[in-house]
Every structure is written in C-alpha cells, then in structure tokens.
Amino acid sequence: MTVVTDTVTDTDVVSRSVSRNRLVLRRFLSQRLAVAGVVVVLLLIALAYLGPIFYPWKYDQLDFQAFQSPPSPAHWFGTYQTGGDVFARTLRGLQKSLVIGLLGALFSTALAAAAGAFAGYFRGATDTVVRVVTDLMLVLPGFLIIAIFSSALRDGSWLLFIVLLAGFQWMITARVVRGLTQSLREREFVQAARFMGVPGWKIILRHILPNMASLLIIDATVGVSSIILAEVGLSFFGFGVQPPDVSLGTLIADGAGAALTNWWQFDFVAGVLVLLVLAVNLVGDGLRDALDPNSEIEGAK
C-alpha cells in the first residue's frame, strides 16, 4: 500500500490555510460600497470621539451671543434656541448612539446564539421553553414595553435601555440559529463528536457556534443599525435616552419641530444618522456577500 499524497508541497500549507480568510477579505474588498461603508463608519467613530477634543464648544455649553443662529465658522452646525451648539451635541449624540448600537447588537446576537443553539441541540424541554419565550416576546409589542420602562430610565440607566432594546431584537435570529443547529446537529462531524462522548455544551461551543460564525457576524452588523433606529424611534417620543444624556434620537426629536424654519437643527443630525445607518447596512450587506455567497434569506420564518 503506497501512501497517497497530492502534489501540494509543504510550503503551500501556510498559504492555503489562511486562504479562506483571505478569500473572504478579497470578496469583501471587491465591493466598493461595502468598503465605503467601513470607511464611513470608522470616520464617524473617529469624529464622535476625537471631534469634541478639537471643537471649541462642549455639548452642554450655551453661547449667549448666538441663540438660534444658522451655521457659521463659530458654530459649524448652528445653534439651538438656548444657544447650545448643534455640532457639539451631534457628536455627543453620535457617541451614545454608537455605544447603544454596538452593545445592543452584541447582546442581542449573543442571546440569540445561546437560546437558539441550546434549543436546537438539546430539543425536548429546553426547546419548548425557548420556543414559548420566543413566541411570547414576539407577541409583546416591544415598543410599548420599553416605553413603559421609560420612567425607570429617567434615573440615567442607559445600560438597562440597551438590555431592553436587545431583549426585543433576538427572537427571529434565535429561530434561525435553532433551525441551523438542528441541521448541524445531524451533520456527521457533530455526530462523530457525540459518539465519542463529548458533552453537549462543549459540542455547541466547539462545533456548532463556530460553524455559524458568518450568520452571527452578519446578524450583529445588521443588528447595529436596527438598534440605532429603534433608539431613534423611542427617543423621539421621549421613551428612550433621557436628559441630560443626548443621543441622535433625542436630537432628532428636538429638531423635528423646527425643521422647516431652523433647518440646521434637524437636517444635520438627520444626515449624520442616515449616513451612519446606511454605512452599517452596506457593511452588513458586503459581509453577507463575502462570508456567505449562497446565503438563505434571513428572517424568513
């Protein structure tokens, strides 16, 4: 019996083992819009955190020389009725919205992965419990429930707000994860692990979740934009981020009434918001094409 080897020499080993990552990267970089999305997101993050260092006005500072003034070299985005600087507040709001979006998406995806994978792998009672909870959460109007908590949020606990946002976002993904887990569970490499005696939780961590990494990455990215949008909606009615904190949502709410007369109080914030969400969506779409060229439609039940 001779040894069967292919013609690959050992120098190829390293280059080929990173080839998947490289291929994904190349596929991603070939999409101009997605790359633009990454650049815009990075620029916005830099702007949000570095901008305030260089900009003379602070978000809680009032300029009593300039009430309701249009954009000028002194106040790039103009000022509010009280003399607050629109640009400084926009940066401040951008910071908060970014944090809310990123953390919220992380929570929600982690929750979805855990719930879906355990339900799909262990089936039986675990599955039933997760299913009932998922169904119940889908039936509850998230907007209303979070709004009920708005008075509790007044104590400044925006972390609770993020948990609430994430808590109403994970269900559909959990269902997708559950379905994928069920099919992965029957895959032979998982069965092989089971038949050698590897415990269930270890199989989930080692074999199941890593094999849906693409789905989870994409879900988290798309989750960022939907959490940011949810925050805007809630804050618009005063149910979200509470003063003295500002977010893009509260700024939109502040500016909406004046949008026709004092356009700078609305248009700039709205522009930054749309730009951020658009950029994140483009990144998500680019990731989907790069990681998962034959992906199923996500979210379809």
Add this chain to the structure above:
Amino acid sequence: MGKFLLHRVGYLVLLAMVATVVAYLLAATQLHPRSRYEGRNPAPAEAVVDQRLTELNMNDKTPLVERFGTWAKGVAHGDLGKTVDGESVNTEMSRRMWVSLRLMLIGSILGTLLGVVAGAYGAIKQRKWSDQTLTVISFVLLSVPTVVLAVLVKNAGIWFNQVSGNESTPLLFTTGEITPGMDTWSWAGIGDRVGHLVLPTIVLAIGVNGFAFYSRYQRNSMLDVLGSDFLRTAQAKGLRRWSALTRHGLRTALIPMATFFSYQFALLFVGATFTEKIFGWHGMGEYFVDSITKNDTNSTAGVTLFVAVLVLIAGLLSDVVYAALDPRVRAS
C-alpha cells in the same frame, strides 16, 4: 386536522393572555396616573383624586392584586376598562383601528407591490445598472428612519403648497385625515380625504416597511430561485427565458414572502406610530404613544391585547397563505 387547529389556536390565545397580563402588571407598576393631577393649579384635593383614580381602577393606594382582579374580571367580560380620561378603552380602540386602516391600506399595498416588482426585476438584472440603481435607492430608504422620512415628506408638502401658491387652500394637507366640518360623503369630502392621504401614503409606501423592505427581500428570494434546477428544466422544455422566469421563478420566489404579506396585512389595524403622530391622525399608532405619555394603565394593557391578537392572527394567516402558495406545506 381540526383538532390540530384547535390546539394551535388554544396555545395562541394563551400567549395573548399572558402577554396582556404581563403588560398590565408592568404598566400598573411603572406608570403613575396620579402624576397627572400633581401639577395642576389649583391642586385638587387628594380625596377627589383618590376617588377619581378608584373609579378608573388606577388608584395606586389600592393593592395591585385588587386592581388586577377588578381589571381581569372586566376583561373576562369583554370590558377593557376606562382610559385616564374616563372613556371606554373598547370604544376608543374600535374607533381608532379604522382610522389606522384608512391611513395605511393604500400605502401598504402600493409599497408591497412596488417592492415585489422592483425586487424581482433587480434580481433578474443582477449586477446590471438598473439593479444597482434600485439597490442603492432601497438601501438609502432603508437607512432613513420613518421619523426623519415623515418629517421630510411633511415639510416637502408644506413647501409644495407654498410654491404652488395655494397656502390657504392647500392641495396636500399635512394634518389629520379630513378637514373638520367637511362632509365625508360629498365629492368635495372625498377629494379632501385624498388630499390628506397623499403625503402619509408616500411615507408608508417608500419607507422601511414598504418599498425599501420588500424590494430587498424579494430580490434575495428571487436570487435564490434563479439558480434552481427547475428554472433550467423550464428552459430545457422550451420556455422562453422571460416566461420561465415569471411563470416558474417569480411564482416560487413569492413563497418565502408569505410571512411578510400576512403580517403586513394583519398589522394594518395596528397603525403606524410615527406617521400618525407626525401627520396628526388619531389612529391606533397614536394611541400607543398616548397611553404611555398619559400614564394610562388600562389603555396600555388594551393596546397590548389588541396587538397580540393581531400578531397571532397574522401568524395563522401566514400559515394559510403559505399553504395557498406552496403545495408542499399543504400536504403536511
């Protein structure tokens, strides 16, 4: 089959009940109807406030269990209680749901149709300029929050009225669903309604729940079908590309959309919070927000029940639509 359906409906009813109870308990503990009377001048006597709140079953001095019992008893008899203003929640909702329907019907249908057509067309023309243009448009629209879109459309309407020189007798109205005092059933009344409907309809049709959403999903679903073997078979037996794509491709690509169609349809009654608020329509969406801002416990619970029931109906509807579209589901 009948037994199975009964079983499922039972489960759904249970879910709706639990959701409503959860909402009631949260609202009853987190909302403070008493605060409505606190800022008043002259301050009403505490006894008067207590009496008023007790009438509404919202007195925080009554133990929660007792309040819940009273409310639950009412709900069991089909009475969802009173709003903070002393109206019946039932009456309020049965009036508002039709307002929401009138607002949303045309916009939703328009948005869905446009989205499906654009999505399927984009998939067929994948990577051509027409697809890329559609993709960019839908991406931008998907990134504009309804709040921002509604404000922009509203302002565009006001601007249009200004330029067209009929600010006093506008063609496009930005508030409400009909000019007060107008007779609904006259030609003028219908025209007036249409004038009120144009702007919010635009928002609903092109926004994140309309065109933007459906064009993305329909495109994905169509792309999945485009690579499938049966399309190849259809062409192999002599169908022209276009008829293979529509007769076999689009027909099959509509199946995954069943869920979205059903939810869209059932939730027409739930209304559109942002659009209603910004264009001043007094539908269910507005009620959502008002029930919280007015610290209205019973309305909050009522709205939750209403939404829960509609979501569940949507779920059942989606099963039916699935079965109608897909014979594979019908069998099982």
Add this chain to the structure above:
Amino acid sequence: MVAPVPAPGPAGSRESDGVEPLLRVEDLSVTFRSGAGPVTAVRGISYDVRPGEVLGIVGESGSGKSVSSLAVMGLLPGTATITGSATFQGRQLLGLGDKQISRIRGSRLAMVFQDPLSALTPVYTVGDQIAETIRVHQGLRRDAARERAIELLDLVGIPNPRQRSKSFPHEFSGGMRQRVMIAMAIANDPALIIADEPTTALDVTIQAQILEVLQTAREVTGAAIIMITHDLGVIAGFADRMMVMYAGRVVESGVVETVYQQPRMPYTMGLLGSIPRLDAGERQALTPIEGVPPSMVSLPVGCPFAPRCPMRIDSCEQTEPALLGVVSDDAGHLAACHRSEEIARDGLTNTDVFVATTVPEAPPAARLPREQRPVVLEVRDLVKEYPLTTGGLLRRKAGSLQAVAGVSFDIREGETLGLVGESGCGKTTTIMEILELAKPTSGTIAVLGKDTAAMSGKERFAIRRDLQVVFQDPMASLDPRLPVSDILAEPMITHGVPAAERDRRIRDLLRLVGLRPEHADRYPAKFSGGQRQRIGIARALALEPKVLVLDEPVSALDVSIQAGVINLLDRLKAELGLSYLFVAHDLSVVRHIADRVAVMYLGRIVEIGTADQVFENPTHPYTQALLSAIPLPDPVKERSRRRILLTGDLPSAANPPSGCRFRTRCSTFAHQLDDDRRRRCLDESPELTGAETTGEDHEVACHYPAPAAVI
C-alpha cells in the same frame, strides 16, 4: 458570450460511414470565470451522435461531462464563455438567440436531469408541467394537452395516470419523478434526448426501472440518447458507443465492447480495474489510481493524467496527446495517449499497468472458526419506533412508525458484516441505535458483551472507546473549522489521553492511514475526498477501538479514489484485528469487503449468511432482484443477463403490508403462487430460517424460498 468559430472541418480521424450525424460537436470549449482565475471546464471536445444511437459519456466529477452537454443545450449561465461548434440537424446551436433555441429545446432536443426533485417546479402539478411542454411547442388547447400528458404518464409507467397527474412533485418518489422527467422529455417526440446522470440519485432497483423506461422512450420516439454517467455498469448495458472524459477532454472513445475489452488509455484501464465487481468470485485486489484529478484552474502543460499515470514518460509531461485512432483496433476506437499504440501492440491489461495490491492475510484471530471467536456486537430483535406526532406545542402521538422491526445479527471478532439494503430499509436507523448506546424501543444491543440498556452513564462513556464510527460524507464528517490535529485529538482529549502521547499518536495515525504527519496542521478543506475519508478513519481509530461502524464509507467518493480507501480498510482490519459493521447500498463494494452479509428490506433482515452464499446462491426474491438490478461493468455479460424488475416503490414503514413485508413487490408472490399459497404470505410474517437451504451459515425469511443465480 457565445462565439462560434468557423467549423474546422471534420477531424481526419473520425469515421465517416455515410450517415449524416444528428449532432456534431466540434472543438467545444467552455470557460468559467472564478475567483481563482478562469476555469476551462471543457477543453476542445468533438463528437458525433448518429440518429437513434446511444452515446455514453463517462467521467468522474469535474471531468466536464455535464458542462459540455449543458453548453450544447444553451443552458449554461451567462458567465460561461463557449467556443467551438455544435450542429444539430444541420443547424448551428451555439450563438442562437433565446427565441430560436427555445423552439428547438424541448421539442427536437430534450433533456433529463439528475435530481428530479429540484428539477421539477414545486408549485405546479406534474400533469400541468408536462402539458406546458406540449403547449409551448404544439400550441394545443389546455385540455387537449392535459389528455396527452396523461397518456405520456401512462407510457412511462405511472399507475393511475389520470389521478396522479394532479399530484405535485413532492408527492412522488424519486423514481416516479424521474419518470415524469422522461415523460416531459419525450412529449414532443425529440430526435435527441440528453440524460444527465438520470439514475445517480436513485436506488439500484429503481435505477433498473428507469433504464427500462428510457429504453421504452427510445423505442417509442426513435430518439438518439446521450447518456452521461459515472457508472461504468450503466454504460455497459445501455450505450452503443462511449467516450471517457478526464479533465475536460475526451481521453478515449469507441464502441462500448471495444473500450471495455481493449482499453488503450491508462485512465480508462485504471477506472475499469478500480471498480469492485459483483461477478468476481474470490476477493480480487482492487487497483486504485494514485493521486487526485488535477485542479482545473492550473492544469499542467502535458497530459493531465500524467501525474497519476504509472506509464508516464517524459513526453507526457511536455505535450498533451491528441485523441487519435489506434492503428491496430477497429476504426472509431480513439485514445488520447502517447503510448496507446504500445498498449495495443503488447496487449497490456490493467494489472500490467497498475500495481495490484495483494489482499492482506486475515489476522490470527479471524483464522479461528467463527464459533470459537468472541461476539463483539450482538443485536437481538431490535425494534426502533418513531412516534408520528401532530405539531403544536404539546406534541400528541398520532401513531408510530417502525423504522426497524425486529432485527437480529451478531458480529464476531475479526469479521466484517455487510448490512445492505436500499434507502428506507432501516439500515441507518439500525446503526444509529447501536451508536447511541441507549435502550432501544425493544430488543437488546450488546457491545462486547455489555447490554446497552443496563449500562450506567460511566460504562456507556467507557464503551465508546471500543465502538467508533466512520461516516459517509467526508465533507460533512470533519469540522471544517478545525485543523486535522485538533480533529484527531478530540476523541483522545475526551477520553483523557495525556497531551504528550496525543501528539505522538496523531503522527502515527496519519501514517497508518496513508497520510503524512505534516498534514496535521492543515484544514480539512485542503484535502481531497479520499484523503478526508482517511482522516475520518484515523479519527475513528484514535482510541484503538475494537468495532468500527462504517456507514457507506466510500459511496461519496469517485471510483478511482474509492478503491484506495477500500484497500486501506482491508489492510487495517488485518493489521489491527478490527471488526466491521459495514453499511452500504452498493453491493459490489460489500461483495468485496464483507465476510457475511445481511440484506434488509423495510425494517427486517430478509436474508443473512456468508458473502459467498448470499451472492452466489441468493434465495430471497428481494435479494435476487437487488443483485440482478446491479449493472455489471462488462458489456457482454451485462447484455445477456436476465433482470428481475421490482414493481412500484417501497411501501411506507408507517403502514407496512400485512404478513410478508415484501409481498407487494414480490415476483414469486405475483406470478408463481396460487391463492392458497399466497394466503400464507398475506397472513404470516416469515422468520429467518436456514432449514430449507443447504448452506450452513445462510438464513432466509421467505415462505417459498427458491435459490437462483442472478449474476
């Protein structure tokens, strides 16, 4: 995308016997764009199809055999660049517009695809789909087309065609769906039918039925057929002429008998020698072709087969040989090999060219008589029931399905039991029950003498060391995200093998299965199918088990690769004294590897005994039908065989027939028994008995057994 080049005139070597070819393909090339660069899947092939003949195209996956036909049909995606020429009935097909090609497709030129489930539109009834084909070309009215569709369904052997025409594709079995595809293909009386692996997804008995239907279709329409397949047995029985493809080229072509008897290209020779054969009495050694087919992205300059060819000489690596006639053979036998004249002159055969491995000697333990060896796995009256439930939150039992209905066998040390049967027979359920090590619905499973029902969790964990599994699909059985070293270490970590020993053992294991220790750092995606299967085997051996369950371990591999893995399994068993439970649907492979064979049908074992007994003296009518359905890769034998065709499909296990489960498809029951004797089959389920037969280790579950040689 299509750029037809001016026809270069018929190749000089091609025979011209005066008959105008129906389809003439000349210098056809197909190139796809890919991330890694352009891939030329078909590289300048030329062939003729004459009216009414059957041309077989054989090749392994990636050889370009399907792509070339799709190119002719104009069904390749727009990303493909097609050059060359394809003249059908005097008309150039390449470069035709959608409108013109649509008139030809489905009327004069029809196609049958491999997977009939995905190839039929799920939302329309089969009757409507056939009627559509007719209406597109003949402009018939809707009801007239429907009537014609029903006639066609009847023609292809669908019972109750009127009623069944209203069914949807998912309500049909695989074989039935393929019949529908054929009905669709012949609906407009085509001159040429291209059948692309029409039986690959089907069980052998169903394959035999479908080949029969294709034969009927051919007789009815008089159409020529291009039969694309990887199965040399199918070609042997069905085709008049054949061509062998490798790496996008035709490497050998000619009349079927000639190619099988005097292959002149080493690849063809290797292919024929690497198939385990049902008709080989004693164990023959298989001759695997070393290495793997080349990547189509970066083909070597010379002959693409050279790296794997034992006969290669320097010129093989410099110039690619042209497809030329072999001087000493009959006209029309072409081969693309620099040394084909030599092969013809010296009359070289497979064993002269390829190194035949010797069949390893049995380990000492296995040389003892069977009764004296210890039982390592014992299954008694195993029953596995699945509850049929209604959906909803609280699942309710609506009935039950017996996937396994009382199965008994044992495996003794050092022996291989082949468990065979078609899909749905319960063989997979049986091994899953064994591997779960749980208490079965009823009956007992004992591994190394320990009853699984009575095991504690600890014992169960411990026994997993001795019972390991190798799965069918080498793509799916290795976690793509882990390097090979981690994959091999997993069982050892789980069972507490110290780290230092693990590393040593991983190296040993890789060597043992014919890989190199350096391979440990690579990811599964870097290996070919055969190599991956070797890794799967190495993982199964990591804990030095006593029993290996092999679930279709070679059925996902190409034939040229299959032989190497089978030889490895043979060797490991001899060296390590393993016992195998070998599950397969391919009886030829089982014939080669198994000591004893159990044949399953609908949850029961119908025949069990030594391999020689079962294969040479099959006694159960099902075993006989199964064996007779397997095509032999030998045109002479294949064409003279009598085939026992089974009627219909496998009954549902949820509602099995009363009495003997096989009686609904049994030809003995249908044709040879009178009503009195039938009663017994209807009422009484036959038990396995050996009394009626002469063999010692041979039991059959049939009331009226009658041995018959069918190979």
